[in-house]
Amino acid sequence: MSLLKKKQKKNNSLAIFATAAFGLQIIVILGLIVQGMTIRQLSLRKPLNFVELVNGERVTIDEKKTQDPEVIRQFIIKTMELMFNWTGNLPPQTLEEVANPKPDPGITIIKPEGGSAKVTTGSWIASFSLSEDFRKGFLSKLAEITPPEVFSDNPTQTISAQLKLKRVTAPEQIDVGKWRVGIVADLIQQKRADGRKIVIPFNKDILIQTIDYFPYPLPQQMTDLQQAIYSVRSEQLEIYEIRNLCLLDNDSSSDEPFKQC
Known part of the structure; x- marks a missing residue:
């Protein structure tokens, strides 16, 4: 009788131990599942985007703000x-260059049909606001309409240009x-x-779309030109097509003055 009681106690202890071990395994498995889901969410999350202000402060860019109509x-x-x-x-x-600007040597663009022409450095920087597949062809067309006299050292030949926006x-x-x-x-x-x-x-x-932006990994080693390019891309927007428009009438201030040519 005493032997039977000892055997029952032993069996009860084994059952309790097995149940406890099974429970711990379930908890571990649930923990691994939660951890795996958390890691997946982190891998899918877009990195924070930063832009450097004039005072050197770095702030995050809210993607929702880039979709604001005024932004x-x-x-554009x-x-x-x-x-x-x-x-x-x-x-x-720099402030010194505002008072004493440096002449623009231009950026040489190789045309698809052969030959080359120049665009201004400002135009070349702004072209990074275009999608990659659109940018190359657009730069070639832009080089064709940019007068060579823009880069002339002769004051009697120099030509300047300005885009006067009437309505956006x-x-x-x-x-x-x-x-x-x-x-x-x-x-x-x-x-x-x-x-x-x-x-x-x-x-x-002009057709625009949102894009991802990844800051330069070594900002302290960036050249002035690289800083300008990354500043353009930090807007998280890019132009992917530019079409011609015709005015419906001569009143450019009307609500709907456009149609596609």
């Missing part, structure tokens, strides 16, 4: 002005993360020697 509108204005304002000087990097429409969302913005503008080329002007209508339908 998109200002992105800044990009187009940098692209088509040709002064013959490099974009100033509110962004119209055409798909998830994609918008369309219309602009009415004039590209005004002026010969500095006698002040003669050539006015070229510049009415465009």
